Structures are given as structure tokens and as C-alpha cells.
Amino acid sequence: MNTIAAPSSNPTFGFTLQEYQALLIETLIKYRCVGFEVLDEPDMLRDNFCILRHDIDMSPACALDLAKLESALGIRTTYTVLLTGEFYNPFEVSTCKTIQAISALGHDIGLHFDATWHGINSEADLEDAITWEANMLNRLLGPVGGGVRMFSFHNTTPFSMSCKQTHYAGLRNAYAGVLQEQVSYTSDSNGYWIHRSWVNVLNERPARIQVLTHPEWWTEKKGEPAEKVCQHLDSRSRIVWTGYCDSLASTGRNNKTGVVDAFAILPALVPEDGADLLYTWLCGNCEEAFIDLYCRVERKSRRLCRKYFRTALRASSNQVNAVLSDCTLRLDPIAVLACIANENIETLLGCSLVRYQSLKKLRHGLVHGSASAPKATLQTHFNLLALLMQNLVNWASTHTLDATGAVKLTTRNMPKTLKATGDALPNWLKKHMKELDVSDGTLRKFLARYPNAFAANGKSSTL
Numbered sequence: 001m002n003t004i005a006a007p008s009s010n011p012t013f014g015f016t017l018q019e020y021q022a023l024l025i026e027t028l029i030k031y032r033c034v035g036f037e038v039l040d041e042p043d044m045l046r047d048n049f050c051i052l053r054h055d056i057d058m059s060p061a062c063a064l065d066l067a068k069l070e071s072a073l074g075i076r077t078t079y080t081v082l083l084t085g086e087f088y089n090p091f092e093v094s095t096c097k098t099i100q101a102i103s104a105l106g107h108d109i110g111l112h113f114d115a116t117w118h119g120i121n122s123e124a125d126l127e128d129a130i131t132w133e134a135n136m137l138n139r140l141l142g143p144v145g146g147g148v149r150m151f152s153f154h155n156t157t158p159f160s161m162s163c164k165q166t167h168y169a170g171l172r173n174a175y176a177g178v179l180q181e182q183v184s185y186t187s188d189s190n191g192y193w194i195h196r197s198w199v200n201v202l203n204e205r206p207a208r209i210q211v212l213t214h215p216e217w218w219t220e221k222k223g224e225p226a227e228k229v230c231q232h233l234d235s236r237s238r239i240v241w242t243g244y245c246d247s248l249a250s251t252g253r254n255n256k257t258g259v260v261d262a263f264a265i266l267p268a269l270v271p272e273d274g275a276d277l278l279y280t281w282l283c284g285n286c287e288e289a290f291i292d293l294y295c296r297v298e299r300k301s302r303r304l305c306r307k308y309f310r311t312a313l314r315a316s317s318n319q320v321n322a323v324l325s326d327c328t329l330r331l332d333p334i335a336v337l338a339c340i341a342n343e344n345i346e347t348l349l350g351c352s353l354v355r356y357q358s359l360k361k362l363r364h365g366l367v368h369g370s371a372s373a374p375k376a377t378l379q380t381h382f383n384l385l386a387l388l389m390q391n392l393v394n395w396a397s398t399h400t401l402d403a404t405g406a407v408k409l410t411t412r413n414m415p416k417t418l419k420a421t422g423d424a425l426p427n428w429l430k431k432h433m434k435e436l437d438v439s440d441g442t443l444r445k446f447l448a449r450y451p452n453a454f455a456a457n458g459k460s461s462t463l
């Protein structure tokens, strides 16, 4: 295992699961990990120890990731559950099962308690409120929960920090006076180390430490805390939406979306994120979804064109990139594909040229900010785009192409003799200038702009 650079000397430290695992291993080398049962021991300060605590403020799913990682290393830690938060609901079946799974891995489950939610400011009221929430959590989790035996305050206040007894309502207190005073403490609240990092604490090596982490910050990928918060929220809303769709489907009810074709086509046609694209649309971001889908259709077309240029015309990467992305040549990848296939656009896309032109016009208007479109227009065109994309994929599959251009192309349109001379692509462009709406002057200027790509053999200058 590599040694860990301190966050201060490592600007790329990003609260990843990999970093978490490294920190755990470093901790295990230096400390014995214990739970809050140490509070029950009269001579608790006799030995060194580390308490690892996770307050689940936002993401039970991330908590389960950490729990698995810890359990693989043979570590038992404590996870506290918030009943009164805004980010998740432990009474949801899937969330409850996630918490039970954490417990089943051998970890302790505690109560994350928000005193401000109850509006309390006396220890008597605190006992009552904790009893009420702990009973609920125990009943919710059942025997799998293992019985809640500790609590931690959520969003501490001067009142909560003044509650220093080791136990309230029979539960161990993560902010007991003895822990506050005798145990070094650090926390990743808000996605960064406010006072000192976990690494700093390990390097200082005090006799006893309590490390509080919030599972939502520890993710597969690096990211800013605000990004992680928004991504957790977004992920949750999409999961709820999918559940809603499934419940309608399972009861045979209509899911009225206004975009029937797109709804039927996109999830299967774009398995990686077709459903997300629809979600973007249904959230009211219609222009964004339309442009996104349009870009995907163009990307699919470009992939097919690229494959043909590379294999049939033996064009170099530089040539292909120049032709497909030049902003003066401005080739429509659908038109290029139609030329390659020797088909008209109507056949290729399964829609009239008028409708295709109308799609292009709408895209141009939206991208360049010269037009916004009424909802009904966007709806019609979004559905049309989905149909068109499906037709394009169907066409490709019946012509021994797949949507990625990975399957061998048909040879019927390939030049008779192929030589890697470098001028096949310029010649092809010249042959199809009319269909591609490119003038002689535009083509000449284009080729001159890429002397390294097109003039190596000296032949492109004869165009």
C-alpha cells in the first residue's frame, strides 16, 4: 500500500473510496478500533484506541460502500441513522434494507439525533426525545438492526455540546464529556477537514482518537463536495422516478409523458443513458434534452462516417478529424453518411427531407440562441429525433454496419482500387461537393488550412 500524502500537500485528494481504504489501513497499523462500548468501561482511558463513526446525513448507499470496505478489513465501526433529515427516509423499504445490510456486516447502528428538530434545550426533554426516536429506529430495523445503543448529535449546538453525560435515555453519547476532553477528534463535515485531517491526526498519534466521517463524501470518483451533494440528490430522484414508472407498468396503468415515441424508443436504443435523457426532458429541460439527443444522432453518424473514411478511403486520423469537425466546411454528418451509403437522406432516416430540414432549423435556432420553441414544437421534434435515430440504427444494422461502425462496412460503394496515397478523401469530397453543399472555393480553402494532413503527397493541391 502506498503511503498517503497529507491533503495539504496533495491538492488532488478527493475523498475517494480508495483513499478511505488507505486511511483505514494506516489507522489499523497504529490503533485498535473499538466501538462506543468503551464508554461503559470505568477504566476506558487505560488503553489507546480509535473510534470510527459515520453519521449518515445524506447517503445510506455510500454508507453501505464504506461498511463493506471496512468489513473486508475485519473492522467494526458505528453508523448513525438520521430519522429527521431531508436527504433520505429510513422508512423507505430500500433504505431500511440498506441500513439492515450495514448491521448484518457486523457494524453498530446508532441514532443520529437532531435536537433542533425537537426544539429542546433541557436534558430531561433530551431523554424523552431520544427515547422516542430510538424506539422508532429499533422497531424499524427489527432484530437485524442489532439494537440501538448509542447516539450522536446532528448539527451540534452549544446546548448539545453541553450535554456531557456518557449516557442519555440508556444510549451512549458520542459527545460525552470524557470523549470531548480525553479523545482527539476530527471530522470531514461539509466534505473537507475543517481543523486537521485524518492524516494529520495519525501523524500526531495521540493516545486515543475519534474519527467522524460522513459517507456521502467518500465516493468512487473525486469531486467537489457541492458536486457530490447534487449528484446524491439527483441519483435519489431518478431512483424514485424509476420506481414510479415500474409501479405504473406493473399495474398496467398508463404513464402519460407527451413523448410517446421517445419514451418507447430511447431506453432500449441508448441503454447507457436513454432513460436519463428522457428524465431531463420530463423535468422541463426540453431544449437541453432536444439538443443532447440531436448531438447523439450526429455522433452516431460521425462514427459511421469515420469508419468508412478510415477503412475504405485509408484516410489518416488527421484527415478524418479535419473533415468531420472543420467549422467552415460544416459538413452535416447525416448528409456525409447518405453520400457514403449512396442513399438519399429520406431512405437513410425514414423521414421526409422537409421534416429533416425542420429538425436542423430548430437545432440551429436553439444552439445559436436565435429562437426558442413552443413546447408542442419541441415535443414533435423530440419524438421525431428518437424515431430518426432508431431508423438510422436499423438502417446501419441492415447494411452490415452497427451503430458504432464496428462491423465491417459494405464494399459496394468503395473505390475499386485502394491505395494509401492520402488523396482518396479529398477526391471523395470533390466528387460529393454538390450533395454536401460545399463550393469549390470552400473546399480549396479547407484543404489549404490543413497542409500537414492533405498536402503531404502534393496531390491535393491539384483540386
Ligand SMILES: [Zn+2]
Binding pocket: 055, 056, 057, 112, 153, 154, 155
Ligand atoms: Zn449529521
